[in-house]
Amino acid sequence: MVKPIIQTELNFPLRLLRWSLPDELRECVCGDLLEEHGERTKNEPNGNAGYWLWSQCLRTFMVFGFKTKRGFVMRILGFIIIFFVIWFVSVLTGGMQNYINIPSFIVVLGFTFGGLLATGVSQKNMWRVALSREVDNVLLNDALQAWISARHYLLASGFVGTILGIVSILANMDDPKMLGAALSVALLTALYGVFLAYGVCMPIQKNIEQKLMS
Amino acid sequence: LNEKFLGEFEQMVLLSIIRLGSNAYGTTIRQVLAETIRRDVSIGALYTTLERLERKGFLVGELGEASRERGGRAKKYFSLTGEGEQSLKRSRDAMNKLWQGVHIRSGVLNYG
Numbered sequence: 001m002v003k004p005i006i007q008t009e010l011n012f013p014l015r016l017l018r019w020s021l022p023d024e025l026r027e028c029v030c031g032d033l034l035e036e037h038g039e040r041t042k043n044e045p046n047g048n049a050g051y052w053l054w055s056q057c058l059r060t061f062m063v064f065g066f067k068t069k070r071g072f073v074m075r076i077l078g079f080i081i082i083f084f085v086i087w088f089v090s091v092l093t094g095g096m097q098n099y100i101n102i103p104s105f106i107v108v109l110g111f112t113f114g115g116l117l118a119t120g121v122s123q124k125n126m127w128r129v130a131l132s133r134e135v136d137n138v139l140l141n142d143a144l145q146a147w148i149s150a151r152h153y154l155l156a157s158g159f160v161g162t163i164l165g166i167v168s169i170l171a172n173m174d175d176p177k178m179l180g181a182a183l184s185v186a187l188l189t190a191l192y193g194v195f196l197a198y199g200v201c202m203p204i205q206k207n208i209e210q211k212l213m214s
Numbered sequence: 215l216n217e218k219f220l221g222e223f224e225q226m227v228l229l230s231i232i233r234l235g236s237n238a239y240g241t242t243i244r245q246v247l248a249e250t251i252r253r254d255v256s257i258g259a260l261y262t263t264l265e266r267l268e269r270k271g272f273l274v275g276e277l278g279e280a281s282r283e284r285g286g287r288a289k290k291y292f293s294l295t296g297e298g299e300q301s302l303k304r305s306r307d308a309m310n311k312l313w314q315g316v317h318i319r320s321g322v323l324n325y326g
Contacts, residue, residue, distance in 0.1 A: 025261055031280070031287030032240035032257055038283050060258025 013057035020065040029060065071210070075203055082199045103181075104161055104188040108196065111157035112150060121146040130204050137212060144208045151201040154193045161189020220272075220305045226251065227263050228272065228302050231292050239278065239289040240264075264292060272298030 014033065018026050033056055040049035065073050090096045116123055122142060129135050129143035165186020172178035220228070230246040231238040244260055247253045267273040278289040294302070316325050 025265075027287045028240060028277075028290035029257055029261055031284035031289060032244075034285045034287065035281075035283045036241050036244070056257055059256035060261075063256065063258035063262055 011053075013054050017057040017061055017064075020061050020069055022064065022068055025064075033057070071207075075207065078203065079199075082195075086195070099188065099191070101184050101188040103185050104192055107161040107164065107185070107189050108154065108157045108192045111160055112153040112196075115153040115156070116146070116150060119149060121149050126150070129208060135211075140208055140212050144205065144212065147201050147205045147208065151197045151205065154197040154201060156193075158190040158193020158197075161193070162186045165189065219308055220301055223255075223263055224267060224272075225302060225305055226253070227260070227267065228294060228298060231273070231294060236291070236293075238292045243292070267298065268292075270297075271295060272301055 014030055017033075018030055021029055033053065037049055037053045040052055086099075087096065090099050123146070125139055125143050126146045129139055130147075135143075165182050165184075168182035168185065169179055172182060226247060227243065230243045230250075233246055233250075234242050240257055240260060243264075244255060244257060247255055247260075264273065264275070268275055272295060273292050274295055275290050275292050278291045280286050280288045316323055318324075
């Protein structure tokens with residue numbers, strides 16, 4: 001006789017589900033699923049119990065996740081849509097490799113990083129606040145100013161890259177090979193700057209503002 | 215006059231709880247629904263309905279014992295209140311009245 005698997009620790013789908021459930025339902029819903037999963041493991045040894053558990057957890061997550069963790073779920077959904085649109089457009093226009101330009105990355109990240117250092121912004125606090133739940137208001141205010149500065153520097157870096165690219169084009173008008181590379185830097189730096197400023201910094205900034213207001 | 219009637223799934227859940235008696239909790243209610251009417255509902259959809267019925271005062275929930283099979287987590291037993299029973303009877307009476315005079319002839323529903 002096959003012994004039922006007694007599972008006391010929560011695996012990933014159950015942990016995800018537990019996180020999305022309201023406090024009063026956490027114990028009973030997880031307990032119900034563990035109990036039925038144990039019975040199914042005993043009766044269906046071909047592995048269907050695992051699929052059943054995943055299906056139950058995801059279906060239940062869809063019911064409660066949008067209610068209890070609406071802000072977080074919407075933020076993740078927003079990021080997915082942003083990345084999907086960029087990926088889709090890049091595929092339609094010749095592939096992702098056309099949009100990868102190392103000099104442009106260096107200009108954007110180098111200018112922003114340098115700018116933040118020069119203005120004395122604490123980058124450690126920026127990430128601590130973005131990734132942690134329990135932080136005080138002083139730290140939140142510091143981080144908010146830092147993320148606003150980062151957004152401004154990213155937009156400015158796009159502008160700087162465009163200027164550098166145009167100067168390089170004008171200086172190499174006789175060399176057609178250099179024109180393409182310089183034009184790439186000019187346009188892609190602006191794209192990276194705008195993408196990081198509005199696709200990454202803005203959502204984090206809004207999240208911190210919401211934390212401060214609550 | 216403005217009595218509110220229970221939805222189809224709410225009636226099914228309440229009837230399952232009556233069938234189960236003192237052993238009505240999430241897993242067993244789900245199993246009764248699956249075995250009796252072949253409706254495989256997610257535990258989330260079930261608890262949403264149970265919570266709604268509890269809020270309306272048709273059900274009471276009570277935490278029970280924890281067991282090893284449940285990873286040490288407590289069960290939540292449900293039972294009908296008087297108001298829940300009345301509401302269920304009212305819904306059944308309403309359906310019975312509407313069905314009166316409706317016949318199936320050659321697989322087609324007809325009135326009269």
